[in-house]
Amino acid sequence: MLRSVRARTTVGATAVVAGALIVAGLAVVLLLRADLAGRADLQSEVAAREVAAQLAAGVTGDRLDLPDPEEHPVLVVDASGRVRAADKDLRDVGGVPVRPSTRIPPGGDDHGGDDDDDDSRPGRGEISQDVDFSTATATVDGRTAEFRFASLRVSTPAGETLTVRAGASLATTREAVGTVARAMLVGLPVLLAVVAGVTWLVTRRALGPVEAIRAEMAAITASGDLTRRVPEPGSRDEVADLAVTTNATLAALEESVARQRGFVADASHELRSPIASLRTQLEVALAHPELLDLEGVVEDVVRLQHLAADLLLLARLDAGDRPAPAEARPVDLAALVEEEVARRSADRAGAAAPGRPAPVVEAVIEAAPRVAGPRGRVARVLGNLLDNARRHAESVVRVTLREENGTAVLSVADDGPGVPPADRERIFERFVRLDDARSRDEGGAGLGLAIARDLVRAQSGTLTVGGAPGGGALFEIRLPVSGGSDSRKG
Known part of the structure; x- marks a missing residue:
């Protein structure tokens, strides 16, 4: 079983190349065989027409100029199939002896023409345009070989119709096809071995960085040292x-x-x-x-x-805790703001830092957008911001609610000392207190703002801090609106 990517890739690539080469090789052999067979047909037809031209001109008997029988065996038969002319070295065609008294069956199994059709007979001194091809063996000078024969009819000046059969050796065709096939059989394994070797080496080189990453990850897991990093190759892949x-x-x-x-x-x-x-x-x-x-x-x-x-x-x-769907009901921010502001206005005892009067909490409601719940978490965010603002405000805390382009904007501003720009992100970290001299009882554990931001982010919103227009800190919450809103002034 091939378990490594390298082995599977090599086997797969080799199999694909082997299949492609086999199909291409078969196509080449078949095309080569068809081309050489066509050449043999052409050569046999040319030889037959050369002899037929002599017969049409009135040349007969021993005066005929016949080609080399080993390359183009030729015989001429009359309408009854008796041999009228043939080379002396031609012994038989298709197993039938070539003698003057021998009847040679008509060749031409390719076209299936009717030899008795009067319309196909050539006129006096003419050569028929119809050519029939057949494959048969012939023995020349004691050697038997396979030839491709072309058969055509010719009419002598005396009006006698003769059939000329001329062959072209198929030995060269078969030898060429065999040579190509043997070359492919020998070259195919060699080429496949080269493909497999190159694929193996290229795959190893490509997967080398992956192995380095795996080894380093294993080492990091074993050691528990998260400061280590995997090597990054220089390639852009x-x-x-x-x-x-x-x-x-x-x-x-x-x-x-x-x-x-x-x-x-x-x-x-x-x-x-x-x-x-x-x-x-x-x-x-x-x-x-x-x-x-x-x-x-x-x-x-x-x-x-x-x-x-x-x-x-x-x-x-x-841990990624998210409220259940039943808890995520739309929350009316305007009602929530009024409720939280009323609760803190009624409970002003201990609302401010020692030595300062309790600040007044005001609400300015310009719209009544609805945001996703649960209501308790949204109330916790607003409560934490109000408690933080009351601890630092001098006299007033102002809560503003509005809507901008499908976003609910809830602002909490105070008139206290504000937050230095350098610390505006640090205050949202856990257990961070900007005033180290302040006691834990007065300043809390430093978790209120961290909890508020995490809760807002869990609602796909943002919580930022900046400077209030009249001095002090301005905390701004932005939450996506999940329902309609009512515009109103407060």
């Missing part, structure tokens, strides 16, 4: 494209693994603080129950619960 794509895949895999490891490390670090705080309070309570701070314990547990929920959500998003 499909193998080079495969190597480039493989290296791109390895780079993406390396980045993914590094990101996962960093995520695990950051998550462990973030979980360690609330767990350590909770353990400390419990140990103090164990030794001194009267010092137990239940409110602090509850806060640490709640914070730990929220952090675990955020980490679980990020892990599900990384």
